[in-house]
Amino acid sequence: MADVSEGLTPEVLMDMYYHMVLARVLDDRMWVMNRLGRAPVVYSSNGHEATQVASAFALDRGHDWVVPYYRDLALVLAMGMTPRDVFLHLMGRADDPNSGGRQMPAHWGSVDLKILTTGSVVTTQMMHAAGIALAAKLKHEPTVAMATFGEGSTSQGDFHEALNFAAVMKLPAIFLNENNGYAISVPARKQMAVPDVAARAQGYGIPGVVVDGNDPIKVFEAVRAAAVRARAGEGPTLIEAKTYRFVPHSSDDDDRAYRSREEVAEAKKHDPLVVFEQELREQHLLDDAQHKAVLDRAKAAVDDATEFADTAPDPDPSTLGRHVYHEAVL
Amino acid sequence: MAMTYLEAVRETLRQEMRRDARIIIYGEDVGVRGGVFRATEGLQDEFGEDRVMDSPLAESAIIGTAIGAAINGLRPVPEIQFADFIFPAVNQIVQEAARIRYRSNGTFGVPIVIRAPYGGGIHGALYHSQSIEAFFAHVPGLKVVMPATPYDVKGLLAASIEDEDPVLFLEHKGAYRSIRGDVPDERYLIPLGEAEVKREGTDVSIISWGMTVNSSLKAAENLAKQGVSVEVLDLRTIRPLDTEAILKTAKKTGKVLVVHEDNLTGGFGGEVSALIAEHALFHLDAPIRRLAGPDVPAMPYAPSLEHAFLVTPEKIEAAAKDLAAF
Ligand SMILES: Cc1ncc(C[n+]2csc(CCOP(=O)(O)OP(=O)(O)O)c2C)c(N)n1
Ligand SMILES: [Mg+2]
Numbered sequence: 001m002a003d004v005s006e007g008l009t010p011e012v013l014m015d016m017y018y019h020m021v022l023a024r025v026l027d028d029r030m031w032v033m034n035r036l037g038r039a040p041v042v043y044s045s046n047g048h049e050a051t052q053v054a055s056a057f058a059l060d061r062g063h064d065w066v067v068p069y070y071r072d073l074a075l076v077l078a079m080g081m082t083p084r085d086v087f088l089h090l091m092g093r094a095d096d097p098n099s100g101g102r103q104m105p106a107h108w109g110s111v112d113l114k115i116l117t118t119g120s121v122v123t124t125q126m127m128h129a130a131g132i133a134l135a136a137k138l139k140h141e142p143t144v145a146m147a148t149f150g151e152g153s154t155s156q157g158d159f160h161e162a163l164n165f166a167a168v169m170k171l172p173a174i175f176l177n178e179n180n181g182y183a184i185s186v187p188a189r190k191q192m193a194v195p196d197v198a199a200r201a202q203g204y205g206i207p208g209v210v211v212d213g214n215d216p217i218k219v220f221e222a223v224r225a226a227a228v229r230a231r232a233g234e235g236p237t238l239i240e241a242k243t244y245r246f247v248p249h250s251s252d253d254d255d256r257a258y259r260s261r262e263e264v265a266e267a268k269k270h271d272p273l274v275v276f277e278q279e280l281r282e283q284h285l286l287d288d289a290q291h292k293a294v295l296d297r298a299k300a301a302v303d304d305a306t307e308f309a310d311t312a313p314d315p316d317p318s319t320l321g322r323h324v325y326h327e328a329v330l
Numbered sequence: 331m332a333m334t335y336l337e338a339v340r341e342t343l344r345q346e347m348r349r350d351a352r353i354i355i356y357g358e359d360v361g362v363r364g365g366v367f368r369a370t371e372g373l374q375d376e377f378g379e380d381r382v383m384d385s386p387l388a389e390s391a392i393i394g395t396a397i398g399a400a401i402n403g404l405r406p407v408p409e410i411q412f413a414d415f416i417f418p419a420v421n422q423i424v425q426e427a428a429r430i431r432y433r434s435n436g437t438f439g440v441p442i443v444i445r446a447p448y449g450g451g452i453h454g455a456l457y458h459s460q461s462i463e464a465f466f467a468h469v470p471g472l473k474v475v476m477p478a479t480p481y482d483v484k485g486l487l488a489a490s491i492e493d494e495d496p497v498l499f500l501e502h503k504g505a506y507r508s509i510r511g512d513v514p515d516e517r518y519l520i521p522l523g524e525a526e527v528k529r530e531g532t533d534v535s536i537i538s539w540g541m542t543v544n545s546s547l548k549a550a551e552n553l554a555k556q557g558v559s560v561e562v563l564d565l566r567t568i569r570p571l572d573t574e575a576i577l578k579t580a581k582k583t584g585k586v587l588v589v590h591e592d593n594l595t596g597g598f599g600g601e602v603s604a605l606i607a608e609h610a611l612f613h614l615d616a617p618i619r620r621l622a623g624p625d626v627p628a629m630p631y632a633p634s635l636e637h638a639f640l641v642t643p644e645k646i647e648a649a650a651k652d653l654a655a656f
Contacts, residue, residue, distance in 0.1 A: 065402070100435030109434050116401065117434040121425045127391055128426070131398020131406075138354065138380050138404065145398070157418075161391035168386055323436035324470050326494035 004224040008217065010285050014294075016057055016078075016216055017280060020049040020273055022298040023074030026083055027247075029302050030090055030105075034251040039090050042251040043106035045073035048178055050272030051241040052148075053078040054216035055176055058223035059146060067116040067129040067147040070106035071178060071245075075148065080113045083305035093312040101315040122153040126162035126175060133171035133236070144230045146174040146223070151240075152183020154200070155191050163238065167204040172230035174223060175238045178213065180245040185258035198240035206236050213241030214272040217279070246271070331513055336506040338480035338513050339369045339445075342487045343407065345517060347377050350405060353491065356383040357392055357409030366411055367447060367506055389419035396442045397427050405491060406442045413448035413500060414460045414628075427496040428471030442497070443490045449502040449541050449591055451640050455631035458503075461592035461623070463540075466498050467568045467601070473497040473522055474569045478543035480511040482566055485520030493522060502541035509544055523570035527579065531561035533654045535579040536646065537602055538589040539565040546589055548643035549650055558654045568598050573605055580606045584615035585653050591641050594622040616656035621649045 027046045033039040045052055048071060056066065056078035068075055073086065085097050089108075092101040098109045099117075109117030116128055129147035136143035153159065154177065166173045177197045181188050194200070201208025207229070211222045219241055226237035244267040248255040255264075280286035286294075333341065347353045355370055361384040364371030374382035385392055389410060396406035410416045416423070427440045450459030467474050475490055475497055477483045483501070490497040528543060529550050536546040543564040550560035563579045565572060580586050586606055588599040599620040606618055621641055623629070629639045 067398075096435075097437075099433055102435055103433050107433070109438065111437050116398075117430055117438045119425055119429065119433065121421060124394060124422060124426050127394025127422065128398035128401070130391070131395035131400070132402040133398070134395055135399040135402035135404045138399075139402075143402070145402075158390055158394065158421075161386075161388040162394070165386055165388065165391040165395055169383075323432050323434075325473075326431065326439055327436065 004221040004228070005217065008220065012057065013280060013285060016053050017276055017286070018294050018297065019053045019078045020074060020216070020276060021294050022083070022301060023049050023053065023077050024273055025295070025298040025302050026077070026086060026305070027073060029306060031247070031251065033090065033306070039105065041105055042090070043070045044245065044247045045071055045075070047180065047244045047246040047272070048213070049074040050216040050276060051176070051178055051213040051219050051243050054219035055146065055223045058220045059144060059227060062114065064143055064227070065114045065116060065129070065132045065145040067125045067132065067145060068108050068118055069122065069125060069149055070118065070120070071150065072108060072148055073106065076108045076115055079115055081108070081110065081115070083301045084308045087305040087309035088312055091309045091312070092314070093309055094315040095312055123149055123156035123158040125149065127158055127165070129173050129175070130162050130166040130171055133166060133173035134169060136172055137169070142231050144172045144174060144227050146176055148176045148178055150183060151177055151179040151181070151188050151197050152186060152191050154197050163200070163204045163206070163236070166236040167206045170233065170235035172233070173236040174226045174230060175236060176223065177238065177240045179240050179242050182245065182249070182259070184249045184253060196240055198238055201238040206238060208238045208240070210240045210242065213243030214270045214275050216272065216276055243272070244270070331515060332510055333480055333513050334507050335480050335483055335501070335509040336367060336369060338483040339487065339501060340371060340373070341513070342484045343370065343373060344376065346488055346491050347373065347381065349517070350491070352403065352405040353407060354381045354383070354399070354404055355407050355409065356385045358385065358387055358411045360384060360409050365409065367503065369445070370409070389415055390422050393419040393422040393427065393444065397422060397430070397440050400440050400442045401438060407491060408442065408444055410444060410446040412458050413446040413462045414457045416446055416462060423466070423472070423496070423498070424469050428469045431495065432471055439494050440496045441494050443487070443499050444497065445499045445501060447503045447506070448500045449504055450629040450636065451504040453631065453633070453636065454503070454629070456628035459629035461590070463500060463568055464592055464596055464598050467598050471495070472569060473567060474500070475522060475567045476500045476540035477566060478505070478540055478564050479509060480513045482520060484513050485518050486522065486566060488517060489519040489522055492519065497522070500540065505541050505544065520566070522567045523572055525563055525565045525572035525575035527561060527575070528564045529560065529562040531559040532583060533559045534585045534587060534650050535561045535563060535583040536587045536589055536650060537563045537565065537576060537579065539568055540591070542589045542591050542641055545641065545643045546646050549646035552643070552647050553650060556651070558651060560650055576602060576605055577610050580610045581613040584613055585656065586614070586618045587650050587653050588618065588620045589641060589646055590622050592623055593625050594620060595625050597622050616653055619649060619653055621646060
């Protein structure tokens with residue numbers, strides 16, 4: 001059994017913490033932009049940072065693929081997307097590396113960072129991760145593909161088809177469920193008659209693991225174990241990270257309609273940023289000065305991104321018809 | 331070498347797989363059994379179980395995983411066992427495969443070829459006889475290829491596999507064993523988007539694609555004996571569409587009959603007709619006519635009903651003759 005916490009050096013732990021803080025600060029700024037009328041819609045990773053950052057860090061970044069969904073701001077930052085990239089995307093600018101301003105915010109994609117392009121139709125991405133893993137297996141490459149998805153999305157048929165296909169073919173895939181208890185307004189108990197998404201793994205003959213999604217170390221270990229298993233040719237793993245979203249589904253949602261303020265306040269006691277900050281302080285990796293330094297660094301990056309995207313050019317309307325089909329390189 | 335339409339499919343797949351190690355085939359029963367129509371017979375023996383795989387019975391998974399595999403460097407040629415069963419995969423084909431290049435601003439592409447046997451006249455009833463091209467021809471980002479002859483199968487399939495974008499390659503089940511023709515041994519490509527005049531004529535133009543091209547050629551042959559000269563234009567691919575060839579034949583004869591097996595309303599014949607009406611109206615000597623399957627949900631089973639549905643050479647002959655006399 002490989003040591004699954006291998007690589008969690010103090011530097012790496014601090015880097016993870018930085019990315020979690022960066023995601024939160026960036027997320028908060030996006031909401032400000034929305035309320036200022038500068039960004040028509042915002043989707044948040046607020047509350048999911050531990051799951052997303054730690055799972056990315058557990059992969060071989062630059063080599064392994066992630067196949068995300070709209071919730072995954074912190075994940076793509078941890079994969080190497082910059083705050084400037086995120087803001088160019090948010091504001092639909094020409095230089096948005098995700099889509100050149102074509103997609104609504106939080107529809108990630110980067111060939112260089114091995115982040116698969118994202119659509120809006122939930123759960124289709126699980127199949128793409130299986131396909132990337134299929135190619136990796138056939139090419140005898142040690143690549144792992146990790147798909148992420150919400151618990152509401154597990155009601156889709158593609159969830160079943162992807163898990164079954166990957167399990168039968170023993171593909172090097174990881175299916176990471178970010179269970180925040182809600183699909184917009186609909187609670188998990190109305191999506192499924194079992195308490196845990198992970199329990200479904202049994203029906204496919206693969207491991208199903210539940211982890212505390214607010215604890216980055218636990219998430220890191222679970223994803224690393226799944227990656228080791230995948231690379232050894234033993235097939236996929238379904239991981240369920242239990243977490244919570246602290247803000248509405250999107251900037252167009254009002255979550256007061258479907259959950260109490262008490263419930264949200266209770267969940268915030270387990271805010272992954274707070275949990276991890278305490279952990280790092282206990283390990284003497286973080287003190288007040290370092291804490292402030294991390295926050296200042298994140299704020300500076302976000303200020304820079306906001307300013308940068310603000311004056312960036314919009315897509316040229318004459319490009320509307322481009323990239324429908326492959327364009328030969330002249 | 332003379333061979334059937336089906337053999338042309340199989341031999342082209344073989345030749346392409348020998349040429350390009352990135353090509354993989356998978357779908358339902360394509361491995362040991364060689365496909366329910368034998369289109370992939372012997373390929374697993376030659377290329378092994380890694381390149382010719384039986385997959386779970388799940389169309390969305392077949393196409394969805396092909397998208398991922400293509401993005402990670404392979405050239406998947408998945409098979410949908412019958413075109414009628416492509417609908418569980420429409421989400422992956424239309425929302426994902428077709429839109430990925432556009433939505434990623436050209437940074438991702440999905441080079442896959444989806445082979446699917448379509449069409450009726452084989453006692454397949456409602457769910458083994460459908461023509462599905464109109465649903466997909468509507469989708470920018472996809473290419474839709476419908477060969478009529480073994481020669482075209484080879485050149486179009488090789489070109490589809492080389493294409494950087496998703497291609498829906500529709501093979502007519504009735505053509506598989508009934509249509510034979512000469513196919514050169516050496517590799518050749520037929521560019522997607524180039525129609526071909528399969529028969530020259532001066533009185534009436536028949537515009538068609540897929541199996542009904544063969545039926546139209548039969549009708550043209552009979553009409554020639556009756557002194558009616560029919561031109562038959564085979565579109566070969568309906569997306570991209572060879573608009574120029576359509577307008578050229580329309581202007582040449584001034585009388586156009588559009589023929590397809592798919593049902594009439596919302597069928598691709600409407601698009602062809604609209605193009606001619608927009609760009610060649612004043613060259614016409616008669617109203618554009620469409621001959622197509624009837625507007626019933628799908629092709630029934632009993633031979634009498636099936637025959638009544640089909641667009642036969644006799645029906646085409648009658649329609650073209652009528653038009654010639656206009
Ligand atoms: C196929 C499909 N149906 C409906 C929607 C609209 N929709 C977007 S997100 C969402 C809820 C998803 O919830 P969940 O999977 O739990 O993810 P979360 O947002 O909670 O992370 C819905 C219904 C969609 N995008 N795709
Ligand atoms: Mg949810």
